[in-house]
Amino acid sequence: MTEWHQLPTEPAFVQNPYPAYAAARNRAAVHHWPAYGMKAVFSHALVAQILKDRRFGREPLEPIDFAPHLAPFYAIEAHSMLELEPPRHTRLRSLVLRAFTSRRIKELAPEIDALCDDLLDKLPQDEPFDLIKHYATPIPVIIICRLLGVPETISDQFLTWSNDMVAMYQARRDRAIEDRAARASSEFADFIRSFAEQKRQTPGDDLITQLLSAEENGDKLSMDELITTCILLLNAGHEATVHTIGNGVKTLLETRTPLSALQDSTIDQTVEEILRFDPPLHVFTRYCYEDMELDGHTFKRGDEIALMLAAANRDSLQWSDPDSFDPTRKILTNTSFGGGLHFCVGAPLARLELRVSIPKLFRHFPNLRITEPPKYANLYHFHGLERLMLRA
Numbered sequence: 001m002t003e004w005h006q007l008p009t010e011p012a013f014v015q016n017p018y019p020a021y022a023a024a025r026n027r028a029a030v031h032h033w034p035a036y037g038m039k040a041v042f043s044h045a046l047v048a049q050i051l052k053d054r055r056f057g058r059e060p061l062e063p064i065d066f067a068p069h070l071a072p073f074y075a076i077e078a079h080s081m082l083e084l085e086p087p088r089h090t091r092l093r094s095l096v097l098r099a100f101t102s103r104r105i106k107e108l109a110p111e112i113d114a115l116c117d118d119l120l121d122k123l124p125q126d127e128p129f130d131l132i133k134h135y136a137t138p139i140p141v142i143i144i145c146r147l148l149g150v151p152e153t154i155s156d157q158f159l160t161w162s163n164d165m166v167a168m169y170q171a172r173r174d175r176a177i178e179d180r181a182a183r184a185s186s187e188f189a190d191f192i193r194s195f196a197e198q199k200r201q202t203p204g205d206d207l208i209t210q211l212l213s214a215e216e217n218g219d220k221l222s223m224d225e226l227i228t229t230c231i232l233l234l235n236a237g238h239e240a241t242v243h244t245i246g247n248g249v250k251t252l253l254e255t256r257t258p259l260s261a262l263q264d265s266t267i268d269q270t271v272e273e274i275l276r277f278d279p280p281l282h283v284f285t286r287y288c289y290e291d292m293e294l295d296g297h298t299f300k301r302g303d304e305i306a307l308m309l310a311a312a313n314r315d316s317l318q319w320s321d322p323d324s325f326d327p328t329r330k331i332l333t334n335t336s337f338g339g340g341l342h343f344c345v346g347a348p349l350a351r352l353e354l355r356v357s358i359p360k361l362f363r364h365f366p367n368l369r370i371t372e373p374p375k376y377a378n379l380y381h382f383h384g385l386e387r388l389m390l391r392a
Helices: 011-015 018-027 044-052 068-077 088-099 102-107 109-121 131-136 138-148 152-169 175-201 207-213 223-254 267-277 347-364
Strands: 030-033 038-041 283-288 292-294 297-299 304-308 385-387 389-391
Touching (some): 038 044, 044 283, 044 292, 068 152, 068 175, 088 223, 102 109, 109 131, 109 138, 131 138, 131 385, 152 223, 175 223, 223 385, 267 347
Antiparallel strands (some): 030 038, 283 304
16 A cells, blocks of 8 residues: 655645645555554545445544543543444434424524624724634634523633644644643533533523433433533534635635625535535544455554545546636535534534625625735644635
C-alpha cells in the first residue's frame, strides 16, 4: 500500500488541502497515512460505502487507553452516541430524536430569522467587521442555548468549554490542550447536571426537560447520558455551523456568485454546494470489525480508518468539474454530514441555520466585500477561518 506523507498541520495544507487530496486520490483510493497511523480513504464511492457498512463502526474493539489527566474528557465520551454502536447507539439516538424532532426544528425558523436581524443590525455600516466573531459564531450557540433552555448569558462560557473540548480532535493537540479539555469537560458536566436538576423540579418547554422525560420502552436517559448528549449537541452543532457559514460566505464572495443563488427557490442547492465544496469537517474515522476486501483494498479487523470527507466531496467520478463552485449543480449526496447510523442528528438544524443566515447577510449588505485575505485556522481535522473581515 502506498503512503501519504502529508502533515495535517503544514501551513500550506491548512490553507488549501484540496490539491493534496486530489493528488492522493489520483494515485489510489486508499493510502496509509503515517501522520495518523491509519489507512485513509479518498474516493467518494469507498467513503460513502464504508459510512453505511455495518462492518465498520465508531466504537473501538478494545477500550481506549488514556492518561489519568484525561479521565474527565473520556467520562463524557463514554456516553456519546457519536462514539457508540448498537444497541447502545440505537437506544440513545432513539431517545434523542423523540425530543429533537423535525417539527421542533422547523419551529426555530422565525427565531433564527429574528436573531440574524438583530446581529446584522449591530454590525457597522462604514467599517470592516469580522463575520466569524460577530455573526457566524453567535447564531448556532444562541440557538442551542434556546433549545436546551439555558440562559443566553451563558453562551460565552459554552463557547469556551466547547472550543476547549473539540480541540482534542485537532492535529495540533498537546498537553496544554488536553488539560484545558479535561477542565472544560468537568465544568461543563457540572453545569448541565445542576441545570438538569433544576429542570426536573421546574420543567419547561425546552430540550433538557424533554430529554428528562423522553422514554423508549420504559427506558430513560441516565443523568450521565443526558449530560453527554447536551454537550454533544452543542459541540458538534456549533463548530460545524460556524465554519460552514464562514467558508460559505468566503466562497460566495470570491466566486462572485450572483444573489439569485440565494433566493428561496435556489438556496437549497446553494447550501448543498457550500457543504460539498468547502466543508467544516474533513476527516471522520471508523473501526473495522472484520477482515475484508473492498474494491480491491484489504482492511483488517481492528484497523482504524480515516474517511476523507472533504476529499470525497471533490471526486470527479461523482461530480463534474468538482473543484469549481457551482450553486446550480444538481444535488447529489455529499459526505459532509457523514452517513449511515451516525449521520449527523443536527443536520436539519444546521441546514436551516445556513438557509436563513446566509441570504439574510447578503440582503442586508448587497455590496459586501472582503477587506483582507482570509486565513484558515490550524484546526485540522476541522476546516474553518480564523476570521473573515468584511465591509458593506
